Amino acid sequence: GYDVSDATIAVDSMNIDWNQQAVRSAKQYLNMMGFSCKGLIKQLSSSAGEKYTVDQATYGAKHADGC
Numbered sequence: 001g002y003d004v005s006d007a008t009i010a011v012d013s014m015n016i017d018w019n020q021q022a023v024r025s026a027k028q029y030l031n032m033m034g035f036s037c038k039g040l041i042k043q044l045s046s047s048a049g050e051k052y053t054v055d056q057a058t059y060g061a062k063h064a065d066g067c
Contacts, residue, residue, distance in 0.1 A: 003023055018056050019059045021056075022052045022057055022060025022061075023064050025060060026044060026063075027051055030064060030065075037062075037066055037067035039066075040057075040061040041054065041057045041058050041067075044058075044060055044061065045057035
């Protein structure tokens with residue numbers, strides 16, 4: 001029920017490192033099951049997955065030793 005501008009300010013002030021979040025997500029996926037590098041990036045960036053950007057997903061997969 002927040003105003004969009006208020007919600008945007010709140011989210012922008014959080015300073016979240018999305019690359020590091022992608023690494024954490026990638027590690028969780030790798031602990032659950034095997035993924036190829038391409039499959040892990042696709043999972044991390046898909047609308048059915050975590051919805052990271054492809055660049056964030058690629059960073060996460062590489063830094064989680066998935067590639």
